[in-house]
Amino acid sequence: MNCERCSEDASVSHHDVDGFAYYLCVPCAEEWDAVRDATTVIDAAGRSPAR
């Protein structure tokens, strides 16, 4: 199956992103997780009541 991010024909796994189902290869999934983690951190910091 093809990765929906890089279109590589590879072994993909299912990921739920913002309510959408994506099939990503391992490198893309790891990248995606890193991006999501970074976004979560920024989002949490932005909403911090300490500011």
Ligand SMILES: [Zn+2]
């Ligand atoms: Zn990929």
